[in-house]
Amino acid sequence: MSHLLLAFIGVLAFSPHVLGQDTFDWNKIKPSEQLTWTPCNINFECARLSIPLDYNNPSDRTAAIALMRQPATVPTNSSEYRGPILFNPGGPGVSGVDMIQGFADSAREMLGPQFDLVGFDPRAQMKTIHRSEPFHHGPRASFFASQAERAQLPSPRALNASDDAFGWTYANRILQSSLAGARDDGSLRFINTESTARDMLRIVQAHGREKIQYWGFSYGSVLGATFAALFPNNVERLIIDGIMDPDDYYSTSWMRNLWDTEKTWNTFLDGCASAGKDACALYAPTASEIQAKVDAVFQQLKTRPIPAITSLSDSTPSYHIVDYSLLRQTIFNAFYKPYATFQQLASAIHDLSLGNASALYEMSVEGGIVSPPYLCPANASEVAHEEFFNVQDAEFALGCNDGATVSTDYSDVRAKYEELCASSPWCDAWPVRMNCLGWPEYLKNNKTLSITATTSFPILVISNTADPVTPLANGVKVSKAFAGSALLTQDSPGDEEIEFLIASVSAF
Ligand SMILES: *[C@@H]1O[C@H](CO)[C@@H](O)[C@H](O)[C@H]1NC(C)=O
Ligand SMILES: *[C@@H]1O[C@H](CO)[C@@H](O)[C@H](O)[C@H]1NC(C)=O
Ligand SMILES: *[C@@H]1O[C@H](CO)[C@@H](O)[C@H](O)[C@H]1NC(C)=O
Ligand SMILES: *[C@@H]1O[C@H](CO)[C@@H](O)[C@H](O)[C@H]1NC(C)=O
Ligand SMILES: *[C@@H]1O[C@H](CO)[C@@H](O)[C@H](O)[C@H]1NC(C)=O
Numbered sequence: 293m294s295h296l297l298l299a300f301i302g303v304l305a306f307s308p309h310v311l312g313q314d315t316f317d318w319n320k321i322k323p324s325e326q327l328t329w330t331p332c333n334i335n336f337e338c339a340r341l342s343i344p345l346d347y348n349n350p351s352d353r354t355a356a357i358a359l360m361r362q363p364a365t366v367p368t369n370s371s372e373y374r375g376p377i378l379f380n381p382g383g384p385g386v387s388g389v390d391m392i393q394g395f396a397d398s399a400r401e402m403l404g405p406q407f408d409l410v411g412f413d414p415r416a417q418m419k420t421i422h423r424s425e426p427f428h429h430g431p432r433a434s435f436f437a438s439q440a441e442r443a444q445l446p447s448p449r450a451l452n453a454s455d456d457a458f459g460w461t462y463a464n465r466i467l468q469s470s471l472a473g474a475r476d477d478g479s480l481r482f483i484n485t486e487s488t489a490r491d492m493l494r495i496v497q498a499h500g501r502e503k504i505q506y507w508g509f510s511y512g513s514v515l516g517a518t519f520a521a522l523f524p525n526n527v528e529r530l531i532i533d534g535i536m537d538p539d540d541y542y543s544t545s546w547m548r549n550l551w552d553t554e555k556t557w558n559t560f561l562d563g564c565a566s567a568g569k570d571a572c573a574l575y576a577p578t579a580s581e582i583q584a585k586v587d588a589v590f591q592q593l594k595t596r597p598i599p600a601i602t603s604l605s606d607s608t609p610s611y612h613i614v615d616y617s618l619l620r621q622t623i624f625n626a627f628y629k630p631y632a633t634f635q636q637l638a639s640a641i642h643d644l645s646l647g648n649a650s651a652l653y654e655m656s657v658e659g660g661i662v663s664p665p666y667l668c669p670a671n672a673s674e675v676a677h678e679e680f681f682n683v684q685d686a687e688f689a690l691g692c693n694d695g696a697t698v699s700t701d702y703s704d705v706r707a708k709y710e711e712l713c714a715s716s717p718w719c720d721a722w723p724v725r726m727n728c729l730g731w732p733e734y735l736k737n738n739k740t741l742s743i744t745a746t747t748s749f750p751i752l753v754i755s756n757t758a759d760p761v762t763p764l765a766n767g768v769k770v771s772k773a774f775a776g777s778a779l780l781t782q783d784s785p786g787d788e789e790i791e792f793l794i795a796s797v798s799a800f
Contacts, residue, residue, distance in 0.1 A: 316360075323356035327498045329363075333393060336360050341498055343491050345482050355479070357491055358413040360389040362396040365405040376408040377505040378492055380512030382534070384485070384694075385433070385686025388412045399507075407505070412495060414515070416483040416686035433483055433689035435471040443666035449617035451709065452720040457617070462705060465729040472688065473732035481734045483689045486741065489519040493526060503528035503748065510534040510762055510787060511690075514541050516751075517743050517770060524745035533754040534787055535766040538743040544695030546725040547708075550716035551765055555758035556627040557718070559785040560634055567800035571635065573642035589644050593619055598644065600653035610657075610664055614649035618656050624721035625659040627760035628787040635800050692728035700729050718760075743773060750776035758785035 316332040323340040332338035339359045344350035366372045379399070381391035392411025399409050416433040436442040445468070448461040472480065492515075496504045505528050508516040513532035520527055540548040561579035564572035576582045597615035619641075626633040633655070640651035656662050692698075699705070705726065713719035751774050755767030764781060771779040 318358055323354070325498070327359070327495075329361070332360065336362055336393065336396075338389075341491075341495060343494050345479065347487055347490050355415075355482070357415070357495075358389050358417070359410060359495065360392050360412075361408050361410040362392065362400065364408050365400075372406045374406040375501060375505060376410045376496070376499050377403070377507060377529075378410050378412060378495060380414065380506075380508040380515050381411075382508070382510030382512045383414075383683070383687050384511040384514075384690035385414060385416045385683060386511075387417045387683075388414065389417075408499075410495070412491075414488045414686075414690070415491065416689045433472075433480060433685040435468060435475050435685050435688075437475070440666065440668060443663070447662070448723060449615075450620040450720045451723055453615070453617035453620070458706070458709065459702075461723050461726055462702065462729060465723075465726045466700070468688065469692075469728070469730035469732065472685070476732065480689060480732070481693065483686075484693045485515055485518050485690060486522065486694075488515060488690075489522055492519055493523055496526070501528075502526055505529045507531040507533065511536060511541075513753075513762070513770070514538050517774070518741065520747050520751055520774060521741055521743045521745045524747045527747040527749050527751065529749060530747070530751040531754065532751065532770070534759060534762040535753060535755055535770050536762055537766045537769060540766075541691075542695055542740065542743075544691070544698050544725060544728050545708075546722065547712055547715065548766060549724075549761045549763070550712070550718055550722055552756075552758050552763040553624075553627065553716050553718040553760045556630065556760040556785045557623075559630060559758055560626075560637070563630075563634060563800045564638055571800045573639040575638075585645065586641060589641055590616060590619065593644070598647060598649035600649035602650040602653055610653075612649075612653045612662065614644070614652050614656075618661065619644070619652065620721055621661045622652060622656045622659060624718055624760070625661055626655070627785070630785045638800075688727050688731075691724070692731040695728060697733070698725060698728040698731070705729065743770075745773075746775040747777075750774070750778065753777055753779045755779065755781050756786060757781055757783045759787050760785075761787055 316338055318338070318340065321328075321330055321338060321340045323342045325342045327339045327341060329337035329339050337360070339361075340356045341359060342354045342356055345353040345355040361376065364373055377399075379388055379392055379395070381388055381395075388411035390411070392409055395411075396409045403409070436445075445464065448464050449457045451458045451461060492504060492506070496502065503526050504519065504523075506516055506519065508531070510533075513535045516530055516532040517538050520530055537548040540546065558579070561582050564574050564582050565577060565579050567575065569575045574582050574585055576585065593614070593616040597613045600612045600614050602610055602612075622640075623637065626637045636651070636655060640655050643649070643651045653662075657664055708725060709719065712722065712725075716722075753767050753771040753774075755762070755764045757764055767779050767781070771777045
């Protein structure tokens with residue numbers, strides 16, 4: 293899974309470079325109510341846990357979730373052993389199994405030898421799932437009959453890119469929701485955060501414990517907070533990191549994400565100005581001069597896109613047209629991990645000003661904003677494998693099932709967009725609320741869970757001061773909702789606190 297669609301569909305998550313590559317054949321493991329660990333992917337162990345598909349009818353059908361762990365390096369019978377920590381990488385819907393493979397080594401360095409580091413796939417994730425057996429393996433979210441069909445529906449452009457970009461996105465989302473309904477195998481409605489929180493309790497109990505140890509990022513903060521609100525007495529140690537406002541999420545508003553985005557952008561401008569010519573290709577003595585250079589590139593691209601011809605992974609040339617929209621999206625995507633991307637971004641924008649779009653295109657592919665051209669596999673088993681690409685579908689399924697119904701009234705949708713734009717100049721890269729337009733209606737559980745509690749151990753809330761999508765204000769708010777919780781702030785840009793911990797200390 294190397295080409296996730298991340299920022300532009302609103303995924304709040306670890307980025308592809310942090311995710312591992314899972315090559316394990318999960319069908320080898322029969323799901324069971326006990327955790328039976330099987331060695332997999334060299335340094336890991338895998339298991340599949342049976343869970344009720346529907347917690348309101350637990351004896352009805354079962355489903356299975358995939359787990360992967362890096363076991364503690366102290367013996368489990370030693371006094372140092374401290375049990376499992378569950379991780380969630382965000383999304384919603386991103387695979388915790390992929391995450392733990394990419395993240396376990398740095399987590400181990402930070403946390404020490406005494407914990408099992410456990411990634412699990414949230415409901416909606418597909419990796420363990422065989423198409424013909426949805427209930428035994430599911431629930432799954434996959435709206436497309438094949439990867440080829442998926443490739444026919446292009447990704448939306450930045451919402452201000454042209455006169456029809458907004459309306460085009462509206463239509464695209466209606467279409468996608470209609471596909472979601474048409475392709476539902478009956479399990480779609482059981483994909484939601486409350487059930488995922490219940491799944492987590494099952495995972496903890498299957499470890500022979502009653503209380504959770506958990507670290508969740510971005511959307512993982514909603515999952516963690518929901519768990520804490522549902523099961524306040526089952527909290528051992530719980531960290532939520534990069535905070536979404538649960539009320540904003542559950543009301544499908546997506547209005548409280550962009551309050552600090554401009555701060556992230558300003559760290560780009562200021563960082564470039566102070567980094568000097570050698571470190572920043574867009575260098576000018578002041579931030580406003582650098583802004584002017586970028587504006588000039590935007591201005592040009594708005595009417596004159598630039599062709600890109602480049603070689604991606606192998607020597608096959610790849611062709612694309614880099615336009616205004618792609619630049620907006622690529623910049624926004626870079627905000628998630630400034631330490632890894634800002635220098636490259638400055639250089640790519642500089643190249644654009646010289647008429648060379650290769651580097652920007654390559655960044656957009658690396659960031660998962662555009663997929664490389666779809667090539668039909670010659671081999672049927674690869675076709676089957678391709679069907680498992682569903683990160684975007686998983687995000688839609690969780691977000692739209694969790695959230696209140698979004699009215700399809702066009703002027704209402706537009707008005708909500710204008711409201712978002714009043715909060716940030718980056719609103720055109722944040723179409724997330726539109727994801728749920730026309731989402732299938734089935735009987736929703738209307739009771740709203742109040743995300744507040746006095747937990748059996750105080751929770752830890754972590755926020756960055758210049759986070760592009762999970763602003764500090766949300767950390768302040770959520771921390772107030774949990775008695776005794778502490779708010780730890782880190783003075784840095786980006787949505788991946790971890791990136792800061794393991795990377796250099798300057799974005800340039
Ligand atoms: C822990 O288990 C191992 C393997 O079963 C055994 O050899 C060892 O003596 C045990 N240690 C303690 C402290 O019980
Ligand atoms: C465009 O930039 C790339 C580096 O990103 C370079 O390899 C390529 O030669 C440049 N193309 C032209 C036509 O200068
Ligand atoms: C088809 O693809 C599968 C999975 O990548 C591979 O194991 C198999 O060898 C391929 N078969 C042929 C005939 O290339
Ligand atoms: C995008 O459009 C919105 C709504 O009309 C407007 O408020 C905002 O300034 C525009 N932003 C950009 C970058 O064009
Ligand atoms: C939830 O609210 C909707 C709209 O008000 C209503 O149609 C539906 O029956 C309600 N669902 C339940 C489970 O009460």
